[in-house]
Every structure is written in structure tokens, then in C-alpha cells.
Amino acid sequence: MPKQKTHKGTAKRVRVTGSGKLMREQANNQHKFEHKSSRRKRRLDQDQVISPADTKSLKKLLGL
Incomplete structure (x- = not known):
């Protein structure tokens, strides 16, 4: 049986923390x-944890 390939588009957008959580960049x-306020820019700068509902499918794409 062939090896499972990593989905490279997902790999470029998602990173895995030491505890196994998936993180993503904030949009916008x-x-x-x-035209964006300083407060909004600071908030957008923080990485977001991917919801548990999406984690299972994304881990499959990443080969985890």
C-alpha cells in the first residue's frame, strides 16, 4: 500500500503545537x-486554535 501524502496546502496554513493542538493564522x-484600527490589527496578529470539529479532518490531511 502506498504512503499517505501530506496535503501541502494545509501544511502551509496550519501548525501543530507541542500539546497537539492545531493553530492557524487569523484572516484579514x-x-x-x-483603514484598520490599531486594536483590530493587534487582535488579528494572534494565532487562532482550530475548532475541535475541524481538527479530525485536518489531522488526516496532515498525516497525523
Whole structure:
């Protein structure tokens, strides 16, 4: 049986913490900053934990 390949698109967007949680970048934090408030930009800068409902399917894509 062939090896399972890692889904590279997912691997570039998701990282695994030491405790096994999956983290992702917050959306809307790439460009057009001049009309966003400082408070909003600080909030967007933080990584988000992926919900438990999505974790199972994403771990499969990552080969975990």
C-alpha cells in the first residue's frame, strides 16, 4: 500500500503545537492596514486554535 501524502496546502496554513493542538493564522491580516484600527490589527496578529470539529479532518490531511 502506498504512503499517505501530506496535503501541502494545509501544511502551509496550519501548525501543530507541542500539546497537539492545531493553530492557524487569523484572516484579514495581509494588506489594507491603513483603514484598520490599531486594536483590530493587534487582535488579528494572534494565532487562532482550530475548532475541535475541524481538527479530525485536518489531522488526516496532515498525516497525523
